[in-house]
Amino acid sequence: MKVMNKALPIMKDIIKDMFLNQTPFEMIETFRFADLGCASGPNTLLFVSEIIDTVYKLSNQINNKIPEILVVLNDLHKNDFNNIFIVLPSFYEQLKEKYGYEFSQKCLFSGVPASFYERIFPRKSLHFVHSSYSIHWISQVPENLDNKGHIYMEKTCHPNVFNVYKKQFYKDFSSFLTHRSHEILPKGRMVLTLIGRNMLDHDPSENDIWCIYELLAQSLLDAVSQGLIKQSEVDSFNLPVYHPYKDEVMTIIEEENSFYLEKLQDFDCEWDPDDKLYKKGSGEYLTNCIRSISEPMLVSHFGELDLDYVFERYKEHAANNLKSNKTNYINLIICLCKK
Numbered sequence: 001m002k003v004m005n006k007a008l009p010i011m012k013d014i015i016k017d018m019f020l021n022q023t024p025f026e027m028i029e030t031f032r033f034a035d036l037g038c039a040s041g042p043n044t045l046l047f048v049s050e051i052i053d054t055v056y057k058l059s060n061q062i063n064n065k066i067p068e069i070l071v072v073l074n075d076l077h078k079n080d081f082n083n084i085f086i087v088l089p090s091f092y093e094q095l096k097e098k099y100g101y102e103f104s105q106k107c108l109f110s111g112v113p114a115s116f117y118e119r120i121f122p123r124k125s126l127h128f129v130h131s132s133y134s135i136h137w138i139s140q141v142p143e144n145l146d147n148k149g150h151i152y153m154e155k156t157c158h159p160n161v162f163n164v165y166k167k168q169f170y171k172d173f174s175s176f177l178t179h180r181s182h183e184i185l186p187k188g189r190m191v192l193t194l195i196g197r198n199m200l201d202h203d204p205s206e207n208d209i210w211c212i213y214e215l216l217a218q219s220l221l222d223a224v225s226q227g228l229i230k231q232s233e234v235d236s237f238n239l240p241v242y243h244p245y246k247d248e249v250m251t252i253i254e255e256e257n258s259f260y261l262e263k264l265q266d267f268d269c270e271w272d273p274d275d276k277l278y279k280k281g282s283g284e285y286l287t288n289c290i291r292s293i294s295e296p297m298l299v300s301h302f303g304e305l306d307l308d309y310v311f312e313r314y315k316e317h318a319a320n321n322l323k324s325n326k327t328n329y330i331n332l333i334i335c336l337c338k339k
């Protein structure tokens with residue numbers, strides 16, 4: 001929620017600027033925006049309703065005809081889009097109540113199941129692109145990765161592990177920008193939020209976001225010592241994720257050269273925020289987050305593994321870490337304008 005609270009005002013300002021200063025409202029018949037990596041949870045429609053609200057208020061403010069709004073939701077093929085589309089009737093009811101029937105009929109939805117590391121929209125078809133917590137998922141586990149006993153970069157890993165992950169992110173993020181540059185209209189905007197890291201270079205003396213994943217590696221190794229899985233199965237499992245340092249992101253944007261970097265904001269989040277559902281310091285909140293993002297990958301790699309055991313161990317490791325380590329991580333909000 002903290003991330004959304006930071007990103008929303010930035011997005012609203014950008015849309016205001018687009019409409020008031022760059023593309024006059026009357027020229028846009030249909031405002032087309034895409035949410036990339038929308039998943040199937042409640043956050044997506046929250047963002048969507050805020051964007052719709054911003055467009056509605058702006059057009060009233062400047063006394064212009066309200067444009068149609070096309071919302072395109074994207075995620076991988078295996079995403080359960082039905083979980084989103086099933087709540088659309090009640091979303092439309094809310095729109096009707098808030099803005100009236102006529103405007104609710106101008107808000108249109110579609111879904112595009114595909115990887116955002118490919119071309120997925122027609123040329124020059126989008127005014128605005130948003131993506132939250134998705135771009136740090138790279139297209140694949142890097143090839144030639146020798147990372148026995150770990151599942152991601154970790155401070156004790158060989159520097160080559162850092163290099164191959166970095167290379168994969170460079171390749172993926174560059175092609176992400178190139179594909180979007182064909183699809184976004186000139187002066188169209190993009191707001192990307194992702195988890196980054198504190199340090200540019202591999203510093204074995206420092207903890208960083210990778211601790212969160214190393215706790216999962218330790219929990220899997222606990223399962224090995226219980227005879228639940230084989231060591232070789234852990235050795236061959238790695239996460240397709242990369243948390244870049246902000247300078248790395250800036251370099252890629254500059255070198256790819258399709259977008260101006262308008263703003264790059266970084267801010268800290270707690271591993272273990274105050275949350276009504278979870279007891280602070282217990283490790284439960286973090287365990288729940290990590291389980292929800294890693295469970296499909298663990299099931300696909302380890303099959304019948306007893307995940308309740310793994311995540312019980314994770315909770316214990318997490319609780320111990322919360323006592324002794326620096327436990328915040330960096331978020332990056334990147335605002336781009338198509339050249």
Ligand SMILES: C[S@@+](CC[C@H](N)C(=O)[O-])C[C@H]1O[C@@H](n2cnc3c(N)ncnc32)[C@H](O)[C@@H]1O
Nearest residue numbers: 037038039043075076114115116132133134137
């Ligand atoms: C942690 S969820 C973020 C969900 C939502 N955007 C939010 O902020 O709550 C990451 C989503 O990115 C999606 N994703 C990862 N790689 C992707 C890709 N290459 N193309 C499209 N979606 C992708 C995943 O399937 C997942 O649904």
